[in-house]
Amino acid sequence: MQQTLNTTLLIIGGGPGGYVAAIRAGQLGISTILVEGQALGGTCLNIGCIPSKALIHVAEQFQQTRHHSQGSALGINVSAPTLDIGKSVEWKDGIVDRLTTGVAALLKKHKVQVIHGWARVVDGKTVDIEGAHTRIQCEHLLLATGSKSVNLPMLPLGGPIISSTEALAPKALPKRLIVVGGGYIGLELGIAYRKLGAEVSVVEAQERILPAYDSELTQPVLESVKQLGIKLYLKHSVEGFDAGTHTLQVRDPNGDSLNLETDQVLVAVGRKPNTQGWNLEALNLEMNGSALRIDQRCQTSMRNVWAIGDLAGEPMLAHRAMAQGEMVAELIAGQHREFNPTAIAAVCFTDPELVVVGKTPDEAKAAGLDCIVSSFPFAANGRAMTLESKSGFVRVVARRDNHLIVGWQAVGVGVSELSTAFGQSLEMGARLEDIAGTIHAHPTLGEAVQEAALRALGHALHL
Numbered sequence: 001m002q003q004t005l006n007t008t009l010l011i012i013g014g015g016p017g018g019y020v021a022a023i024r025a026g027q028l029g030i031s032t033i034l035v036e037g038q039a040l041g042g043t044c045l046n047i048g049c050i051p052s053k054a055l056i057h058v059a060e061q062f063q064q065t066r067h068h069s070q071g072s073a074l075g076i077n078v079s080a081p082t083l084d085i086g087k088s089v090e091w092k093d094g095i096v097d098r099l100t101t102g103v104a105a106l107l108k109k110h111k112v113q114v115i116h117g118w119a120r121v122v123d124g125k126t127v128d129i130e131g132a133h134t135r136i137q138c139e140h141l142l143l144a145t146g147s148k149s150v151n152l153p154m155l156p157l158g159g160p161i162i163s164s165t166e167a168l169a170p171k172a173l174p175k176r177l178i179v180v181g182g183g184y185i186g187l188e189l190g191i192a193y194r195k196l197g198a199e200v201s202v203v204e205a206q207e208r209i210l211p212a213y214d215s216e217l218t219q220p221v222l223e224s225v226k227q228l229g230i231k232l233y234l235k236h237s238v239e240g241f242d243a244g245t246h247t248l249q250v251r252d253p254n255g256d257s258l259n260l261e262t263d264q265v266l267v268a269v270g271r272k273p274n275t276q277g278w279n280l281e282a283l284n285l286e287m288n289g290s291a292l293r294i295d296q297r298c299q300t301s302m303r304n305v306w307a308i309g310d311l312a313g314e315p316m317l318a319h320r321a322m323a324q325g326e327m328v329a330e331l332i333a334g335q336h337r338e339f340n341p342t343a344i345a346a347v348c349f350t351d352p353e354l355v356v357v358g359k360t361p362d363e364a365k366a367a368g369l370d371c372i373v374s375s376f377p378f379a380a381n382g383r384a385m386t387l388e389s390k391s392g393f394v395r396v397v398a399r400r401d402n403h404l405i406v407g408w409q410a411v412g413v414g415v416s417e418l419s420t421a422f423g424q425s426l427e428m429g430a431r432l433e434d435i436a437g438t439i440h441a442h443p444t445l446g447e448a449v450q451e452a453a454l455r456a457l458g459h460a461l462h463l
Contacts, residue, residue: 003134004137005033005136007032007138008031008332009139010127010138012121012142012145012278013143013146014114015042015044016042016319016321016322017308017309017318017322018034018042018308019034021325021328021329022034022110022112025332026109026111034113035119037117039100040103043147051096052189052349054091054092059193060195062195062196063195083197117131121278121279122135122282123283125137125141127141140332141304142306142328143305144309145275146274147273148271149165150272157267163266163267164185164189173193174263176201177265178201178202179268180203181269182204182210186202187210187221188348188349189268191230191350195228200228202230203248204233206234206235214360217411220412221352224350233250233258233260241265271316273291283305291310292307292313294312298312306328309324342429343357344357344423352412353414358408359397359406360407361395361407363407369399372398372432373456374396374455376448377393378394378412378413381447381448383447384445387413391412396432396449396456398431398456402431405426408422410422418446418449422449433453436457
């Protein structure tokens with residue numbers, strides 16, 4: 001016997017976009033049902049952003065302790081540390097559990113009905129829940145199904161071939177790991193595994209690591225990768241894996257074949273919108289490549305069917321999905337909103353960290369803007385020195401005519417936390433004089449932000 005539920009808003013997907021939309025809808029008094037086939041929090045909380053940062057923290061702590069066991073300049077000496085990876089994974093799982101439990105509590109508090117099951121779209125107003133004998137009728141349908149790892153046909157997952165999901169929950173650490181893909185996911189995990197003691201190699205088809213970022217910005221990361229002893233195979237393409245000999249076959253830039261011995265291969269070549277397996281085809285929506293086409297209000301080509309987050313393509317960032325989800329709930333409540341952020345920060349948690357907000361020098365040039373580009377090195381920043389980290393810089397891009405800031409970039413220890421200041425200055429239309437004239441606390445990494453603006457105006461104080 002099938003039961004039918006009626007609701008104003010039905011959300012498919014309980015990741016950052018879906019659960020934030022549900023919470024905001026609940027706050028606004030909109031009757032809401034959220035359907036999630038796996039755990040609340042989606043990729044980000046369970047097998048993405050949060051667990052990867054936890055593993056990166058474990059790796060950093062282990063490496064620091066190992067460094068001190070060899071006698072450090074700080075005068076700290078300890079005996080050689082050992083790693084219980086099972087305990088590390090348990091700690092990471094504890095954080096994930098606290099966060100997902102918190103999301104469930106917030107949804108309950110705001111009277112959102114959560115149904116655990118797999119949604120199957122019937123039409124723009126009707127969705128069946130597989131195996132639950134439940135049909136849901138809604139006025140508004142919000143699609144927030146996220147994305148999944150891109151697989152390589154010549155490297156089918158299983159056994160020694162793993163994705164980021166398995167890499168974030170290791171039962172044991174491999175002696176040797178090859179990462180296929182030198183983008184942010186591959187490098188974040190590759191660096192972490194290297195610090196945990198594995199021998200790591202990275203195979204990247206492009207001519208440099210982090211090809212989405214400019215070479216000046218990625219240079220400190222490249223130096224760090226080399227210092228850590230990670231082997232790079234740039235401009236190399238993957239041909240296959242031989243399970244018998246545990247070798248990855250790659251082709252070098254000259255077309256010659258190489259056999260690389262390894263215990264595990266991590267495939268990290270990007271993500272794609274999750275459009276399969278829930279009968280999206282029934283809606284016949286307009287596509288934008290492999291993603292759903294949406295307008296400035298996250299509306300699809302069908303009235304009252306909305307799409308947010310990774311399903312709607314790049315940039316595939318949890319914070320973008322959250323902002324879109326909040327907006328869609330407010331639109332359904334009758335508010336006037338549009339999704340037109342000045343900039344969305346992209347953060348790469350490599351060592352050192354990397355942040356890009358707004359236009360890079362190359363992008364400003366391509367847009368026909370005459371800009372001042374100025375950077376301030378952390379080597380001249382007192383706080384960076386006390387953190388034993390002098391590599392990297394803060395860079396500002398501003399229009400020459402009126403000094404309006406159009407972009408910020410930074411690479412260095414802990415620069416992910418500067419992304420907030422960067423985003424705010426762009427959203428508020430700050431000029432170089434605004435940042436230069438704001439008193440920044442001393443000693444902080446943020447002083448490099450002020451100094452970059454001062455330098456752009458021709459009078460940096462500490463350089």
